Amino acid sequence: MNWQVIKFQVLKWLRRIVFYGLYGLVIFSVVGFGVLQIPWVQKSLVSQVTDRFSAVSGFTVAFDRFHFVWYDRLEITNLHITDPEQNSMIEAGNLFVNFSISNLLDNSDINLDAVSLTGGNVSLVSIHDTDTSVRLNINVFVDAINKQLSSGKKGGKSPKIRIAEVLVEQSLFSYNQTEKDSIRGFDYNHFKVALDEGNLDNFNIIGDTIEFQLGSLQIKDEKTQLHVRQLSTFFRISQGGMEFIGLNLDCNKSHISDTIVFRYNSQADLSDFNNKVQIDARLKNTVLHPEDIAHFTTGLEQWVEPIQLTGHFRGKVSHFTFSPMQASIGSSMVAGSLEMDGLPVIRETFINARLKPSRVYMHDLGFLFPQAFTSNLGPLNQVQLKGNFLGYINDFVADGEMITPFGLVQSDINYKIEETNLRQSAYNGQLKLTNFEIGRFLGDTVNFQKITLAGRIKGKGFTKESADFTLVGEVPSIGIRGYNYSNIKSNARFANQYFQGDLTIDDPNLQFAVNGSIDLRPGKDLINIDARLDTMLLHELHLSKEEIFLQSNLDIDSRGLSLDSLVGAAQFTRTLVQFRDETIKLDSIRIVSANDKGFRDLLLRSSLVDLSLKGNFYYTTMFTDI
Structure with missing residues (x-):
């Protein structure tokens, strides 16, 4: 047998071996698969493992x-x-x-x-x-x-x-930490x-780490009816943390993106999420709706507008920083940094906000403060501001400047807000007003116009009727009844129909210095002042149609405003009165009026005339008869 025949025979055997081998493998696979289709075989094999x-x-x-x-x-x-x-x-x-x-x-x-x-x-x-x-x-x-x-x-x-x-459809997921008590709203436990x-x-x-790329997810919470319409993210969870990278979440009326990382000592910390879980979140155009947030916290019942957030959030819910921060609510936009310590109860939360130039509409932030407080600030409407806010929502320091519809306000003031009695709300600090239209702000443009002042203010009350404050500082200008008074220095207490302290005015048409008190409140009508009037041009001050000039030293201690009720003493020295072409000079005038059960005693002493009247009479009747 030659070599070619041997070669041919070997190749033939090899083909048969490969063919029958493959055929046997196919038969084995089919038979094996068929055997595996027998239910008791499948169940027996798997049951051994399980x-x-x-x-x-x-x-x-x-x-x-x-x-x-x-x-x-x-x-x-x-x-x-x-x-x-x-x-x-x-x-x-x-x-x-x-x-x-x-x-x-x-x-x-x-x-x-x-x-x-x-x-x-x-x-x-x-x-x-x-x-x-x-x-x-x-x-x-x-x-x-x-x-x-x-x-x-x-x-x-x-x-x-x-x-x-992994594809999951029409399923349920529940979480129950039986050792934990239930809570209102969304129950973490x-x-x-x-x-x-x-x-x-x-x-x-x-x-202990589970991670996956979540393409889409739609779920609804049974208790709160929170509905996640869309959730996509890279997710990772372990005993030490939980990560949402590239997050895109639509839940009810809220939207959250872009990355949120939670860190904790163990997953048991999730049961006390607000206090034990560290959060590192980079938010981009995140929208939080109050109806959704209400399921997770309390104390924000007055919040009605959704808030949009962009920035870097770090810390726990109970104590965090948000910097850089950009937040929008309604028509308002604030930027800068924010630190809050005390959530979820907003009224127990310490706030440290540092604001870059921002735009605020008071009604947008009304949910943060008592209604009576924001109502009094309502006339401010839109405010452009920058500065710092430090404290609680009812006890805080506002340090910065505001461009309001009425003028520029610069302050470093501590406010203490009494929610139940706003009239007793107090303030203390530095205040500077520049061309501030106080008449428009108070709703009384007849008596008040613009004011510029700088000084320290301490008092209470935010309305014309309730304001009671001490001002130590300077008033370069203030418009009263159509005249702009200038160069005023104050170390005095002011209230509705009340004045006490020192006040000097160095105006071209009024040069006046006074120390004492004037109390015209109902049932008081007390005047006790010591004053020097160097110059007073009544016509220029819009107080008289005639040209009248007054100059005098005054010492008055009296009670009563009407002529018949007036009692007390008044002394005028070095008095000069110019009326038209007439000039009257009086070195001294002393007037004493007393009233004892209707028996009056009037004493007038001056460099021109002395007069003494006693009896049962009325001043109004006497002057009418004269």
Whole structure:
């Protein structure tokens, strides 16, 4: 037999071996797959694994049907996983799994191509992990899987679980920390949500860390009816933190983006979210609606407009900084930085706000302050401001400047707001007004016009009727009844129909210095002053149609305003009166009036005439008769 014949025969045998080998492999695969389709075979094989796992972990795994669609695809019907305390942790109506055999055989890590869940019910409940510790059942379950898969591996390293794609539809998710009390609104410790649809990519479990790319998610909270219409993000959670990277969340009337990271010592801290969870959030065009926020906090019942936020948030809900900050609400926009310590109750929260040039409409911020307070500030309407706000909403220091519709206001004042009695609300600090239209602000343009002042003000009350304050400073100008008085210095107390202290005026038409008090309030009518009037041109001051000039030293101590009720003493020295072409000079005038049960005593002494009248008479009748 020659070489060619031998070669031909060998190739023929090889072809037959390969052909029959492949044929046998196909037959084996088909027969094997057919055997795997037998229900009792499937259930027997899977039950061996689940029973062994249940015996070790304490979790019971049961199912109605375990069906291999092909070697790399399977379907599980009515899957039930029960925790050691007999709580139903996972129920799956239909669970489809797509996997690669080569990946399963490659190592002990779990690699799945796709998982689809319909009609699921995931219930996370606190259970006793040991005699002294309580943990969520899902955490105990994951630890049990890691122990099973890592047994026999070098170093006992936990395996990795990877799922390329996950689709969840028409399922329920509940969270119940049984050792915690329930709270109003959204209950961090006890909640249940309905999941309409969720699409996840690159799902990974590595040790205690779970992460995935969430393409879309629609859920609704059963208690509050908060409805997440859309949620997409890269999500990562572990025992030390929770991350939402590239976040895009639409929930009811609110929208949140872009990145939020939560840090905590353990997931148990989530039950005291406001005080124990550190937040690092970079917000971009985030919109928070008060109706949604009301489910998470209290004390903001007066907040009605949504707020839009952009900036960097760091800290806990109870104590955080927000810098840089840009916030818009209604027609208002503020920028700068914000620190708050004390939330969620706004009235117990210390605020440190540093504002760059911002625009504020008072009605937009009305929810932060008592209604009576904002009503009094209502005339300010739109304000452009920059400066600092330090304190509580009812006890704070406002340091900065405001451009108002009435003029420029610069202040460094401590305000103490009495919500139940605004008339007793107090203020103390430095105030500077520039061309401020105080008449328009007070609603009395007949008696008051513009004012410019700088000084220290201390008092209470915010209306013309309730204001009672001491002003130590200068008033370069103030418009009263159509005349602009200038060069005024004050160290005096002012109130409605009341004055006490020192006041000097160095105006071209009025040069006047006074010390004392004038009390014209009902039932008082007291005047006690010591004054020097160097110049007073009544015509220029719009107080007389005639040209009248007055000059005198005054010392008055009297009670009563009407002529018949007037009692007391008044002394005028070095008096000069010019009326038209007439001039009257008086070195001294002393007037004493007394009234004892209708018996009057009038004494007049001057350099021109002395007069003494006693008897039962009325001044008005006497002067009329004269």
